[in-house]
Amino acid sequence: MPEGLPQHPAHDGRLIDANLHLLDRQLLDRDGRPILAIGDLRIERRDDGRHVVTQLLLGFGLTARFFGAHRPVSDADGVPWSSVTEVGSAITTNLARDDVPALWVERWWRDRVIAPIPGGRHDPG
DSSP states (O other): OOTTOOOOOOOSSOOOOIIIIITTOEEEOTTSOEEEEEEEEEEEEOTTSOEEEEEEEEOOHHHHHHTTOOOOTTSOSEEEGGGEEEESSSEEESSOGGGOGGGHHHHHHIIIIITTSTTTTOOOO
16 A cells, blocks of 8 residues: 555445545436436545445536526435445436436526527427
């Protein structure tokens, strides 16, 4: 091990490097469809001193706020870690894409910006 780096404690479960394995990875829904990239994490310290990821924080909310969108108060901040089913080159969840609260921005853009454009409500598919 390189000198000066802390040693990770031995414990049950998989040791994940948050920066290497989680941040900026694509989050997929239960059907393998992309949701958003993971922008941040909510980490809590347990009584035994271990730090654990409790939520994956997603989104592009700052950009939308520049255009006057405001996040619904009822929506959660992110995807709970308990919804993660696989950590690989992408992070897979057991959620349906439409059930992810972080997509409020996408819905806001669709309804407020795209829909008023002539032909904006037409589904090309």
